[in-house]
Amino acid sequence: MASSIESYLTELARALSGPRRHRRRVIAEARDHLWCATEAHVDAGAPADAAQREAIARFGAPREIAAAHARRLARNAVAVAAMWSAVAAAAFVGLVVVTTQLGGVRDGVPARAIEGGAAGAVGWIAVQLVAACAAVTVVRVWLLRGEPAAHAGDLRLVQRGHALVLATVGVSLALDLDAFRRMPAGQGDGAEVVFGLALLAGAGWLAAAAGVVRAQRRVRALDRLAPREAPTLDIVARLLDGVVGAATRVASMPIVGRLARPGASAMVVAAGWYANPRGSRRGRQHLAVVALACAAAAGFATALAHLVAEGPSTHGLLSDVVVVGVLVAVEGTVAIGCLLAVAVPLGVWRPTDRHGRGGTTHAGPIGTPAGS
Amino acid sequence: MRSDALKGHLDGLLLAVLADGPAHGYAVIAELGRRSAGALELPEGTVYPALHRLEKSGWLASRWSTDAPRRRRVYELTASGREALATQREQWRGFVTAVDAVLGGVA
Numbered sequence: 317m318a319s320s321i322e323s324y325l326t327e328l329a330r331a332l333s334g335p336r337r338h339r340r341r342v343i344a345e346a347r348d349h350l351w352c353a354t355e356a357h358v359d360a361g362a363p364a365d366a367a368q369r370e371a372i373a374r375f376g377a378p379r380e381i382a383a384a385h386a387r388r389l390a391r392n393a394v395a396v397a398a399m400w401s402a403v404a405a406a407a408f409v410g411l412v413v414v415t416t417q418l419g420g421v422r423d424g425v426p427a428r429a430i431e432g433g434a435a436g437a438v439g440w441i442a443v444q445l446v447a448a449c450a451a452v453t454v455v456r457v458w459l460l461r462g463e464p465a466a467h468a469g470d471l472r473l474v475q476r477g478h479a480l481v482l483a484t485v486g487v488s489l490a491l492d493l494d495a496f497r498r499m500p501a502g503q504g505d506g507a508e509v510v511f512g513l514a515l516l517a518g519a520g521w522l523a524a525a526a527g528v529v530r531a532q533r534r535v536r537a538l539d540r541l542a543p544r545e546a547p548t549l550d551i552v553a554r555l556l557d558g559v560v561g562a563a564t565r566v567a568s569m570p571i572v573g574r575l576a577r578p579g580a581s582a583m584v585v586a587a588g589w590y591a592n593p594r595g596s597r598r599g600r601q602h603l604a605v606v607a608l609a610c611a612a613a614a615g616f617a618t619a620l621a622h623l624v625a626e627g628p629s630t631h632g633l634l635s636d637v638v639v640v641g642v643l644v645a646v647e648g649t650v651a652i653g654c655l656l657a658v659a660v661p662l663g664v665w666r667p668t669d670r671h672g673r674g675g676t677t678h679a680g681p682i683g684t685p686a687g688s
Numbered sequence: 689m690r691s692d693a694l695k696g697h698l699d700g701l702l703l704a705v706l707a708d709g710p711a712h713g714y715a716v717i718a719e720l721g722r723r724s725a726g727a728l729e730l731p732e733g734t735v736y737p738a739l740h741r742l743e744k745s746g747w748l749a750s751r752w753s754t755d756a757p758r759r760r761r762v763y764e765l766t767a768s769g770r771e772a773l774a775t776q777r778e779q780w781r782g783f784v785t786a787v788d789a790v791l792g793g794v795a
Contacts, residue, residue, distance in 0.1 A: 376731025
């Protein structure tokens with residue numbers, strides 16, 4: 317007859333998930349633990365059967381133990397998938413930029429890749445969103461390095477950023493694929509090869525991003541077994557999900573086109589920083605700086621693409637500098653507007669709070685007098 | 689003390705126990721119970737995911753023991769684990785001092 321311990325281990329093995337090597341290790345450690353505990357109880361005078369039952373009771377229910385292991389594995393899966401998505405995003409953005417430049421300098425080609433697909437209105441939105449999402453992902457995963465007890469909420473923004481961008485990039489890739497099929501072949505400059513690689517990288521990012529969303533949803537489902545987040549934060553976060561989702565859908569419309577790009581980037585950044593469940597004061601203080609940096613980078617990239625595609629201005633260097641300055645200013649202004657429209661009403665950021673006091677979800681040190 | 693009260697402190701407790709030298713899972717948990725005189729209550733099986741997390745973050749290293757009657761995983765503190773323990777001790781002392789100043793000494 318099988319011992320109580322072996323029956324328990326069989327049940328635990330059924331409840332465990334994850335790689336086989338991991339499950340074998342968990343079972344081996346549980347077996348050693350349970351027999352050690354049984355021996356200790358027997359040494360203390362307990363009968364063998366009672367000692368086994370006591371050891372099992374102290375160890376915990378199989379489902380509880382399996383859930384604890386699954387949470388750790390799922391968090392790790394989120395981090396791994398997020399890093400892969402960042403790598404794919406870098407490849408996607410880089411190749412799209414190369415495609416744009418190839419299309420811009422090539423003579424005799426009726427339709428540049430920039431106009432046909434990857435760098436069209438939707439394509440550029442996707443590229444910027446992917447870049448912003450990748451930046452937020454890398455920052456968040458980097459900040460969480462060496463924090464073994466990271467909760468699902470700590471990685472929530474990674475899921476939200478990817479979920480926001482998935483639909484936009486899907487539409488963009490569909491348009492790009494159509495443009496790719498219509499591209500004239502045999503031009504000999506490699507544009508179609510780079511364009512094809514960009515599409516592959518974009519598809520790879522989609523797969524990685526889907527993995528992030530899936531893994532993070534699993535973490536959240538497991539964490540519901542032991543919730544710890546303040547419910548008010550979740551309610552506001554869900555509200556923000558709806559606002560940002562609707563804004564992103566509007567920004568994805570071709571008619572919104574150019575002005576939507578920096579706004580969407582700013583909102584992704586704002587949503588990311590807002591999702592910081594620990595209420596990082598520093599993160600909120602730097603919210604505007606991050607959004608402005610994204611907008612400035614977007615404006616600079618747009619100006620650079622414009623200059624490369626059209627060539628230097630005939631009016632001299634000063635004219636080119638003015639063009640770059642105007643584009644950066646336009647993108648920065650729109651980014652600030654979007655930031656204020658989303659972040660201020662929700663209390664994410666207060667423009668007048670230069671010392672980081674206040675905020676709707678961050679309490680100051682206990683005993684700090686109001687207004688001090 | 690209930691297990692939810694231990695959240696946020698379990699990692700530091702495990703690091704502190706392993707600061708005395710390598711030990712396998714049961715020995716770590718038994719030592720935890722001995723030092724706390726049985727005051728710390730939590731399902732013993734949930735300690736293993738915490739040990740795995742600490743290993744994944746580089747604060748612990750582990751190996752299979754060759755001189756045990758069964759397959760046995762032995763854990764030990766790494767250099768970064770010692771640094772993390774020192775930080776957690778410092779934070780804990782600061783917390784205790786602040787709370788004690790408000791509540792008043794219990795001694």
